[in-house]
Amino acid sequence: MPSIAPLNPELDPDEAIGLTRDSLSERIYSRLRVALLTGLYAPGTRLSIRKLAATYHTSPTPVREAIFQLVREGALELKLGYQPRVPQLSIEQYINIRETRVPLERLAAELSTVNITETEIQKLRELHQAFVDCEKAENWKAALIANQEFHFTIYRASRNDILVRCIENLWLLAGPIISYQYPHIRQAAAETHPHLLVIDALSRRSPSEAGELIVRDLREGSYRIIEQMKAGVVGEPQKKMRKARAPR
Amino acid sequence: MPSIAPLNPELDPDEAIGLTRDSLSERIYSRLRVALLTGLYAPGTRLSIRKLAATYHTSPTPVREAIFQLVREGALELKLGYQPRVPQLSIEQYINIRETRVPLERLAAELSTVNITETEIQKLRELHQAFVDCEKAENWKAALIANQEFHFTIYRASRNDILVRCIENLWLLAGPIISYQYPHIRQAAAETHPHLLVIDALSRRSPSEAGELIVRDLREGSYRIIEQMKAGVVGEPQKKMRKARAPR
DNA sequence: AAATAATATATGATATTTCAAAAATGCATC
């Protein structure tokens, strides 16, 4: 089992500063989270607490704690007595997620337009370039991560961490599907990539424009996802149900 | 030992009504959540896992699992090695929460205007009446609950459970402060109570109006809260810090 | 009396254990 690199390595080395040594549960939580965000587990996959514990060389207890957190966020589902599973989003649920994201992303973009620094805008340019390069090289996983970093940089520039957390949560919910079918959904090489338009609006400090562009990007991406979902690219198939047994 | 199948599995009572028997952790989670939402624990209070376990007549394990979920949602904070605590919100954080709630609540109100049934509108009238009665009787806790039920009924009528969950989360974050200082912040008896205006807009099926009213209500309430926070009504004082010790 | 040091206790983090239920497996039957 490969160890998963954190999305944002710069922010990781807590050990180095000795600031926030985190608990085992927390470390496992973030590794699982990244795994879900990068599509390591297809929708429908069942996770075994004990196997994960073995993988991470720990006992089941901290794994359970991590899983409980992800369940609470909706990133995993867990019926009493059954194995935790990566949820299989319905199209309806996916649309619900998108519609909830829309006003949050708009707000984030608007706030960022006011608060973002030139340095951060420069970073956006670099991230977008990395994204384009990875796409060209057909390195999907890296492209996905660059794209995420691009968007999260904007969110964080809103300087409202509550808002950031809300949006992160929603990403996580749709994460497995998106990552899983990412290679199939990249957009046709358009005139000008939406990211570039966003960067432009940000540097011209036009909040409403930035908000509008972000929302448009979100909606357009979602159409492609929904197409794929309709086409049935949906992840691991459910195991066939045998006759219902009495629950515990 | 073979497990004996019941005579008629399909009619198992739990499944039949769609009830999900929940685990101990889940039950403890919801009790803690309600406790936080109704102001049982003041901001700053420290919770002891073992004491809670004793209170609920269980072992520490499920309590920990419940606490981890609340920590993940931001309803509790937990530094490695220290006791879980009810966070002490800064005014800045509180404003962040409010600003994030604004677009979500507006969206929820708009969607509800389209989807809410007459029955639900009737329920809103009853809840508001209950709220007014409890206030008159100075039964703060019951008033608080009625008020919550009122708003959550609107959220749920949006028919977007992702959206509902996001908003619930944000309520939870500000829950302890609001409940804790509730008696101090009720509004001066105005001309017409905002709730009534909202009900009216809903029944006239005017989305933008309903959204606008909800947002206005939210903002006005928040001003009173912030006043109180500035006045220092803030919860349990932090224990005095002793000389810093080396972390683990 | 106040501040510090020393000790005792309570606590959180994790591993281990136990148990009943779920999933997998193998076998017999059609």
Place this chain on the structure above:
DNA sequence: GATGCATTTTTGAAATATCATATATTATTT
């Protein structure tokens, strides 16, 4: 070959055990 049943294995839930550290208490010093 598929299908239904019994057995075995695996699994999650929860309790308990253990350990190091945080907190509380007491003793000691200034």
